[in-house]
Amino acid sequence: MRRKSLPFALLLCVTSAEQAAAIEGDLLEERAVHGKVWFAIHVARTVFALLGYAVMQAPFRTTTLSAGAAAVSILMCLLIGRAFFGPEARSSAPLFGFATIVACAVLIGVGLARVAGALGVRAAAGTSLLLCIMFVVAQLLGGLEQPMSTDVDSPGLLAALGSLAFNLGLAFCLYPAPLLIASACAHTRRL
Amino acid sequence: MKVTHNLGEFEQVVLLAILRLQDEGAYGVSIRAKIAAHTERDPTPGAIYTTLERLESKRFVKSSMGEATAERGGRAKRYYHVTAQGVAALKRAQRAFQRLASGLAVLGDSNA
Numbered sequence: 001m002r003r004k005s006l007p008f009a010l011l012l013c014v015t016s017a018e019q020a021a022a023i024e025g026d027l028l029e030e031r032a033v034h035g036k037v038w039f040a041i042h043v044a045r046t047v048f049a050l051l052g053y054a055v056m057q058a059p060f061r062t063t064t065l066s067a068g069a070a071a072v073s074i075l076m077c078l079l080i081g082r083a084f085f086g087p088e089a090r091s092s093a094p095l096f097g098f099a100t101i102v103a104c105a106v107l108i109g110v111g112l113a114r115v116a117g118a119l120g121v122r123a124a125a126g127t128s129l130l131l132c133i134m135f136v137v138a139q140l141l142g143g144l145e146q147p148m149s150t151d152v153d154s155p156g157l158l159a160a161l162g163s164l165a166f167n168l169g170l171a172f173c174l175y176p177a178p179l180l181i182a183s184a185c186a187h188t189r190r191l
Numbered sequence: 192m193k194v195t196h197n198l199g200e201f202e203q204v205v206l207l208a209i210l211r212l213q214d215e216g217a218y219g220v221s222i223r224a225k226i227a228a229h230t231e232r233d234p235t236p237g238a239i240y241t242t243l244e245r246l247e248s249k250r251f252v253k254s255s256m257g258e259a260t261a262e263r264g265g266r267a268k269r270y271y272h273v274t275a276q277g278v279a280a281l282k283r284a285q286r287a288f289q290r291l292a293s294g295l296a297v298l299g300d301s302n303a
Contacts, residue, residue: 005264018256018269021267022219022256022266022267022268022269023219023236023240024264024266025259025260025263025264025266025268026218026220026236026268027236028262028263028266029220029262029263030220030236042235042236042237045235045236046235046236046237046240048237049235049238049240049241050237050241050244053244
């Protein structure tokens with residue numbers, strides 16, 4: 001039974017299981033010569049190189065899927081946020097709005113990513129990757145929704161920009177990780 | 192209609208490295224080492240693997256799985272072999288290069 005490692009799981013998000021295993025083996029072989037730091041850096045660089053290659057194979061499809069998913073995600077965050085907290089909560093307590101966006105987006109993103117990851121494995125590694133990219137972009141753009149929802153008490157452009165920067169930074173840290181992990185879990189279930 | 196794929200410069204380098212490694216076995220690590228030994232470059236593993244994927248999609252190389260070893264964490268090697276189409280593409284690229292370079296004094300061609 002194959003050992004499931006983090007490098008293997010990351011490589012699985014961008015290529016097939018056979019290729020991911022072979023690449024991990026190659027990098028482990030070179031780790032004996034170049035060391036652990038070299039190994040970690042080149043696992044990351046290889047994942048990004050293969051990610052870029054997969055996106056370049058279908059740039060129009062990637063962009064279209066990402067834009068469509070972003071629109072759906074923003075709509076769902078708006079609808080669910082208002083359903084739980086109501087429009088008044090957003091103007092009187094901006095933190096509620098932000099928390100709503102984060103909670104709903106994480107639940108939707110991670111939940112759908114698990115399903116998408118499982119479906120993607122059955123289709124192809126490349127399709128799964130495209131779905132991951134789709135949800136990452138959707139969640140990043142979902143973080144834009146809060147500053148765009150203004151009311152008469154909004155604090156002004158500087159605060160809105162600060163809020164936007166904070167949301168995007170948090171989205172970048174939070175969302176890609178669960179999506180990659182979910183996709184990797186879906187992939188490794190086949191081993 | 193038959194589609195003719197052209198080879199990029201690094202693709203040619205990788206194909207030549209694979210051809211040189213046919214007896215020993217051409218896989219990621221050996222291909223990278225062969226290129227580093229014969230050229231003035233140290234390609235990253237990422238560049239090698241994306242090029243190999245591209246070459247395989249163009250059917251210029253084919254791959255097969257080898258044996259797993261303990262030093263590789265129990266992961267098998269993936270060996271590459273150049274196909275007949277790959278050899279033909281390489282010959283085309285080399286002939287085109289030679290035609291362009293032929294007679295150029297700046298390159299020190301004796302036929303200039």
